[in-house]
Amino acid sequence: MTAPWITYRPELKVLDCTIRDGGLVNDHKFDDGFVKAIYETCVKSGLDYMEIGYKASKKQFPKDKFGPWKHCDEEDIRRIVGENDTPLKLCVMADAGKADWQTDVLPKKDSVLDMIRVAFYIHQTSEAVDMINDAAEKGYEVSANLMAVAAAQEKEVDQALESLAETPAGVLVVVDSWGSMYSEQVEILVKKYFEYGKDTGKEVGIHAHNNQQLAFANTIEAIIHGANRADASMLGLGRGAGNCPMELLLGFLRNPKFKIRPIYRVLQERLLPLSREVEWGPHVQYNITGQLNQHPRTAIAARAGDQRDNYVEFYDKLISDV
Amino acid sequence: MTAPWITYRPELKVLDCTIRDGGLVNDHKFDDGFVKAIYETCVKSGLDYMEIGYKASKKQFPKDKFGPWKHCDEEDIRRIVGENDTPLKLCVMADAGKADWQTDVLPKKDSVLDMIRVAFYIHQTSEAVDMINDAAEKGYEVSANLMAVAAAQEKEVDQALESLAETPAGVLVVVDSWGSMYSEQVEILVKKYFEYGKDTGKEVGIHAHNNQQLAFANTIEAIIHGANRADASMLGLGRGAGNCPMELLLGFLRNPKFKIRPIYRVLQERLLPLSREVEWGPHVQYNITGQLNQHPRTAIAARAGDQRDNYVEFYDKLISDV
Numbered sequence: 134m135t136a137p138w139i140t141y142r143p144e145l146k147v148l149d150c151t152i153r154d155g156g157l158v159n160d161h162k163f164d165d166g167f168v169k170a171i172y173e174t175c176v177k178s179g180l181d182y183m184e185i186g187y188k189a190s191k192k193q194f195p196k197d198k199f200g201p202w203k204h205c206d207e208e209d210i211r212r213i214v215g216e217n218d219t220p221l222k223l224c225v226m227a228d229a230g231k232a233d234w235q236t237d238v239l240p241k242k243d244s245v246l247d248m249i250r251v252a253f254y255i256h257q258t259s260e261a262v263d264m265i266n267d268a269a270e271k272g273y274e275v276s277a278n279l280m281a282v283a284a285a286q287e288k289e290v291d292q293a294l295e296s297l298a299e300t301p302a303g304v305l306v307v308v309d310s311w312g313s314m315y316s317e318q319v320e321i322l323v324k325k326y327f328e329y330g331k332d333t334g335k336e337v338g339i340h341a342h343n344n345q346q347l348a349f350a351n352t353i354e355a356i357i358h359g360a361n362r363a364d365a366s367m368l369g370l371g372r373g374a375g376n377c378p379m380e381l382l383l384g385f386l387r388n389p390k391f392k393i394r395p396i397y398r399v400l401q402e403r404l405l406p407l408s409r410e411v412e413w414g415p416h417v418q419y420n421i422t423g424q425l426n427q428h429p430r431t432a433i434a435a436r437a438g439d440q441r442d443n444y445v446e447f448y449d450k451l452i453s454d455v
Numbered sequence: 456m457t458a459p460w461i462t463y464r465p466e467l468k469v470l471d472c473t474i475r476d477g478g479l480v481n482d483h484k485f486d487d488g489f490v491k492a493i494y495e496t497c498v499k500s501g502l503d504y505m506e507i508g509y510k511a512s513k514k515q516f517p518k519d520k521f522g523p524w525k526h527c528d529e530e531d532i533r534r535i536v537g538e539n540d541t542p543l544k545l546c547v548m549a550d551a552g553k554a555d556w557q558t559d560v561l562p563k564k565d566s567v568l569d570m571i572r573v574a575f576y577i578h579q580t581s582e583a584v585d586m587i588n589d590a591a592e593k594g595y596e597v598s599a600n601l602m603a604v605a606a607a608q609e610k611e612v613d614q615a616l617e618s619l620a621e622t623p624a625g626v627l628v629v630v631d632s633w634g635s636m637y638s639e640q641v642e643i644l645v646k647k648y649f650e651y652g653k654d655t656g657k658e659v660g661i662h663a664h665n666n667q668q669l670a671f672a673n674t675i676e677a678i679i680h681g682a683n684r685a686d687a688s689m690l691g692l693g694r695g696a697g698n699c700p701m702e703l704l705l706g707f708l709r710n711p712k713f714k715i716r717p718i719y720r721v722l723q724e725r726l727l728p729l730s731r732e733v734e735w736g737p738h739v740q741y742n743i744t745g746q747l748n749q750h751p752r753t754a755i756a757a758r759a760g761d762q763r764d765n766y767v768e769f770y771d772k773l774i775s776d777v
Contacts, residue, residue: 315675315707316638345703346665350672353637380739381667384746385637397766400739405764417702417722424706442727444719 141387145356146181148364150340150376152202153184153226157372158411161186162200168213170403171367176219177395178383182248184364185210188227188237204237207244217245224248226278227264229257234264241272248274251302255285258293262300269301276362277302278340281310282322283426294329304336304362305329307355312344312374312419313426316354323358338362341377343369343415344423348377353385367396368404373429374419412436417444421451463709467678468503470686472662472698474524475506475548479694480733483508484522490535492725493689498541499717500705504570506686507532510549510559526559529566536567544569548600549590551575551582556589563594570596573624577607580615584622591623598626598684600662604644605635605748616651626658626684627651629677634666634696634741635748638676645680660684663699665691665737666745670699675707689718690726695751696741734758739766743773 151171152163168185175183186202194203201209205225217223223246227234230253238249249268253261261277268275277297282290297305305326307319314322319339326337339355339362341348352363365382369375380400383393418432421444435447473493474485490507497505508524516525523531527547539545545568549556552575560571571590575583583599590597599619604612619627627648629641636644641661648659661677661684663670674685687704691697702722705715740754743766757769 316672317679343668345706346668346671346700349668350638357639378668378742380742384667384742394767394770397739397770401764401766417719420700420702420706442723444723445716448716448719 142361143388145361145363145386145388147379147382147386147391148182148184148224148338148362149175149180149366149379150184150364151366151370151379153186154366154371154376155413156186156200156202158370158413160199161202163202165213167403167407168202170399172213172221174367174395174399176221178379178392179390180221180379182222182224184224184226184250185213186225188225188232188234188249190231190233190237192233193231205246207239210245214245222247222274224250224274224276226250226252227268229253229260229264232264234267238268238271238273246273248276250276250278250306252278252280252308254280255282255289255293258296262296265297265300265302274304275300275302276304276306276338278306278308278338280308281428282308283311283313283318290325291329294326298329298333298335302335304338306338306340306362306364307360308340309342309348309351311426311428312342312348312415312423314341314351315347316351319351319354320358323355323360327359336361338364340364342371342374342423342429343376343378344374344419344429346415346420348375349381349385352377352382368400368408370404370407370413373413373433374415374423375413418447421448425451427451464683465710467683467685467708467710469701469704469708469713470504470506470546470660470684471497471502471688471701472506472686473688473692473701475508476688476693476698477735478508478522478524480692480735482521483524485524487535489725489729490524492721494535494543496689496717496721498543500701500714501712502543502701504544504546506546506548506572507535508547510547510554510556510571512553512555512559514555515553527568529561532567539567544596546570546572546596546598548572548574549586551579551586554586556586560590560593560595568595570598572598572600572628574600574602574630576602577604577611577615580618584618587619587622587624596626597622597624598628598660599624600628600630600660602630603632603750604630605633605640612647613651616648620651620655620657624657626660628660628662628684628686629682630662631664631670631673633748633750634664634670634737634745636663636673637669638673641673641676642680645677645682649681658683660686662686664693664696664745664751665698665700666696666741666751668737668742670697671703671707674699674704690722690730692726692729692735695735695755696737696745697735740769743770747773749773 186205341351365379366376369378508527687701688698691700
């Protein structure tokens with residue numbers, strides 16, 4: 134663990150969330166060519182996991198209103214990856230309160246997926262525990278992703294982690310949903326998650342957002358303090374300010390199994406064209422919601438309106454709403 | 456020093472380098488209205504220093520080829536700031552090997568400037584010491600800015616710091632010219648600079664570049680380890696990938712004397728329009744030169760050419776040149 138910018142930990146695993154988190158900017162309407170390009174890039178670059186979308190309820194999120202990566206039906210996934218005869222593991226995210234997980238998460242033997250990532254807000258911890266148990270019983274690796282942890286009370290977080298510690302989840306992910314965290318908060322949470330997960334051998338992960346241009350830095354910070362699972366996305370694609378950019382993370386990691394060159398190719402061939410159609414990145418409104426530790430929804434709305442360049446008005450509105 | 460994201464150190468001072476570093480993207484050809492807007496914003500926001508440009512040699516850099524902020528003649532500065540009857544201190548940068556400092560730096564009594572920042576590469580340390588002594592004798596505060604320190608040998612850095620420790624410079628600035636540093640390197644250097652400067656009571660500063668989207672994070676890191684002088688620029692304006700964005704830094708600092716709202720106004724009224732004419736920011740080519748610890752000149756050239764979106768070609772070229 135000394136000099137982490139020179140050495141590497143072989144157990145550190147990287148997860149690409151380009152399609153999953155990126156789907157939040159285009160209602161998950163990526164065409165197959167785009168998804169296949171990301172998949173092939175993940176394989177060529179030696180990444181460990183690719184998150185291909187959500188398992189969202191078709192009742193709440195009708196199929197005719199969203200692209201296929203909102204629901205990740207088995208046939209849609211296989212159209213891209215076949216039997217996925219590669220070292221890359223595949224996962225989806227299921228949100229508490231938004232997924233018919235009892236039926237939509239198939240038994241592992243019927244799926245090409247390897248891991249289910251359970252996402253939940255602190256008040257949904259009970260359902261999350263049920264979801265984690267269900268996915269583990271069905272045969273999957275499971276990750277517990279407590280969202281917006283920076284907006285929860287410390288006592289609540291402790292109680293949630295106590296419950297999660299007893300589940301079969303193999304990973305507890307520190308999730309900075311609103312991009313509000315500074316490095317010292319990341320350090321505190323990574324250490325806390327470790328403390329709760331150590332008796333059952335759980336790994337700690339990091340999922341950072343880039344509202345304050347800190348997603349990459351906070352990912353490094355988590356890694357320095359022992360996190361062995363790191364999320365990133367190509368060109369940082371993701372909702373609002375986006376995520377930790379994969380091209381920066383792979384430049385930092387020193388494990389020669391990771392290859393950065395395929396990332397540059399997919400950036401120029403796929404992400405740059407997409408960036409001319411949809412917007413993401415740390416624009417000033419996202420700086421402000423991050424600083425205020427707020428959900429980015431107001432910033433997303435402001436960026437979509439005709440006052441998108443009026444930072445002062447946005448700031449005044451948020452400050453007076455506090 | 457505990458919980459620096461909650462408390463503040465009154466002795467921490469912020470320097471705006473928008474016009475000085477930003478001048479490198481437009482040959483210092485800002486019109487008076489732009490410079491005045493930055494100046495007034497610095498005053499309204501409670502910033503401590505504004506760096507208004509360079510004191511560059513008129514022989515090497517003819518007046519008809521550069522804007523006025525390349526030379527910062529006294530009459531040009533006064534046209535913007537008058538007698539500068541404000542708490543904001545003004546400074547310029549003088550580069551070793553590029554300045555006629557003996558004649559162009561006026562005695563303090565004839566100038567509205569408060570500080571001279573001496574910039575130099577490691578092999579120019581001897582001239583830098585002469586420049587520092589000269590500026591101090593003329594009556595100025597002086598800052599020693601050893602550039603590209605991440606590309607120098609540790610022994611050389613130690614020797615340079617030993618020489619600088621004996622000068623009247625009040626500040627030693629850790630300068631990540633190429634945006635190549637990670638947080639742990641920042642920590643090591645800040646502590647080293649402190650060690651050399653402590654006997655003569657020197658402050659340590661940080662000047663970060665954003666090649667890897669780490670300028671803000673590294674600035675925070677330096678502050679956590681005790682740096683009391685931080686450089687930033689509006690919307691991160693600066694050469695290549697740019698600097699630490701002022702709008703992020705002020706969101707982090709907790710000293711109520713700093714006001715962030717005037718920053719948002721100058722961003723929307725001045726920086727956004729400028730961003731449609733000239734380019735800066737952490738584009739992929741800058742990520743790559745940062746990762747390779749190289750001067751950004753190849754990246755700047757690539758961004759200006761018709762292959763600006765060809766990241767793979769750029770990467771291949773740099774890797775084969777190494």
